[in-house]
Amino acid sequence: MSNPLKIATLSFWHVHAGDYSRQAQAHPGTDLVAVWDDDAERGKAAAEQFGVEFTGDLDALLAREDLDGVVITTPTNVHRDVMVKAARAGKHIFTEKVLAPTVAEAEEIVAATDEAGVKLIVSLPRLYHGYTQAISEVIDDGTLGTITYGRVRLSHDGAIPRDGVEGWLPQRFFEPSTAIGGALTDLGCHPVYLTQLFLGAHPDTVSATYRSIAERGLEDNAVVVVGYPDQKIGVIEAGFASPNPFTIELFGTDGTLTYTDAGNVLLVNGEQVDVPEHSTDAFAQWVDHINNGTRADDNIARAVELTRLVVAANEAAKTGNAIAYN
Incomplete structure (x- = not known):
């Protein structure tokens, strides 16, 4: 892992994407390094605002060995696809709620993060x-x-x-x-x-x-x-x-x-x-779970029940x- 942890924001679809990106810049244990968005105009504007790299290639971003975790603020309907892909790439995940559109997808995300050994937390502030x-x-x-x-x-x-x-x-x-x-x-x-x-x-x-x-x-x-x-x-x-x-x-x-x-x-x-x-x-808890190798049991259970x-x-x-x- 990097020190501080290298973080990318995946999509500025959600109105809180900027808030979480600011948290990633403000927290002493994290460093915001990139923005991905399937809307290039939106993503480039956000990357410029935060002074980081923009990429429209999600697979290439997730393949980066120097990237430790991602903030998920995509449209809700692609939460499962993006999070499972990120987990399989070994990236820790902080995500906006709801976890997924269905309980089955939420459980699939949790299973994928557990299998990959990455740390998941849902923003339930x-x-x-x-x-x-x-x-x-x-x-x-x-x-x-x-x-x-x-x-x-x-x-x-x-x-x-x-x-x-x-x-x-x-x-x-x-x-x-x-x-x-x-x-x-x-x-x-x-x-x-x-x-x-x-x-x-x-x-x-x-x-x-x-x-x-x-x-x-x-x-x-x-x-x-x-x-x-x-x-x-x-x-x-x-x-x-x-x-x-x-x-x-x-x-x-x-x-x-x-x-x-x-x-x-x-x-x-x-x-x-x-x-x-x-x-x-929740963001600071996520960083602590990554550094301590612990699982956010209560947060994850509540996120599934919320869904x-x-x-x-x-x-x-x-x-x-x-x-x-x-």
Whole structure:
């Protein structure tokens, strides 16, 4: 391995490609050295922005012995193909969520990385935020009693035109063949994996209602309801059509918890609770796993379960029926 690790960003299709590329430049253990993109104009512009090499030849890039890892920010529909190819080339993988369009593809990616001995981590950033740690501690100490209901909402206004200009979220995020899904599949991943953390990863029913306020091709307003065998209910909300504060609500037999990122305020039974600093982010964890030869067991397991619930929600929305979850 190189020291620092040599990293390439694969595609600037996703809006967070620049964020992760900046992380690769800022982290003392990594060095961004190249950009690949199947859209040469987009890729060349990104490479120029970051002062690195551009290549349109993915196979040649992955064959480079001096390349240690890749950041995957391609269209969702090619995640499996690109990640399996990268794993077989011996490159460690940091990827944008969702891991893949289907559970089978997600499991294929995990198997390929394990077989190749490369380190995989999926960007699930809110798992490592301070409020998540604080909320998990409240749940674990029993203050709320038995959880009966949870709601997590995350929304921005990226689909909505302003002053005659199309919304800031690129139209490619609304192309069904490449994005796979809209607000729920993209932004909704965060409420999904938080709901799975707080309420459990194994509901028995999933229902969903999707709507398209801006009518750009995929849903920009989504609500998913998950029901659990022990009778609790989880509500997952995501949207590209309103700039609401990020909110979490949990209700139990003995109390209530609310969190909003408007002021970073966490209330438990009406009393404000301190929110700690964020823990190590996913990118830094990835670098540590590479250097220490360890596997991101929890992150990978949650990424697969995230894929499973997103797939189920999309199916429920498509059919208009609550579906059994397994």
